Amino acid sequence: MSDNRIPMTRDGYDKLRGELDRLRGPLMIEITQRVATAREMGDLSENAEYHAAREDQGQLQARINELADRLGRAVIVDPSALPKDTVVFGSRVKVKDMEFDEEEVFELVGPGQENPEKGRILTDSPIGEGLLGKKKGQVAEIEVPSGRIKYKILEISAAKID
Template identity: 65%
Template structure:
């Protein structure tokens, strides 16, 4: 086929569409970056579950203990127990102190945890 036929136009239009989608992603990341800020741990309470803390909890039904780190979007890693502060479990733990009981509503009922320990990861 000669240059400029329909198949080449289709490739061109597909490339332009891809470029538009990539530019939208770049713009979204630039916006996210412009709103980002560094959290100074020295200004955070050390006795309360907040963003960035590592919390050891005891399941009051099974007696098992688990450790979670509360993180922001893009940092979650469920295989390593890094959960979003906006997740149901994260929301249920936020603001709690050592010894508090967190009751978290989930689709299968309620989870009940005792806050055993709160720390900041090193």
């Protein structure tokens, strides 16, 4: 587990907290009952229902651990109190792709609020990290899995994070 703090809004935190509560509560109870019911069916070495339920239980526990870790490292940030002239968590950034001469808009958000289809990217994603700290007019050179991207910062404003 990492010591890195994770910025998120109160809404993002509450959304993850709600998911964690749901996973620890009703979902874990349901899977535990499936394991118990399958165990009662007899020979565990050849019991496919038991093995499937145990695998589901393990995956659920891994997700619970991940969410608990994120929430434990969360730092609640009020985006309205952040600088408006620098790309930071909670910024809405209009950029120009220098290679393709196309404009894109990104909102830098925390866990639980990401939605790449809507341009909402995590601050710790490659593009998010590459944009952080930049000001209007600067060029961000970002290493991504498909190569290198150059974005010119055109506008910075506060994201409308819900």
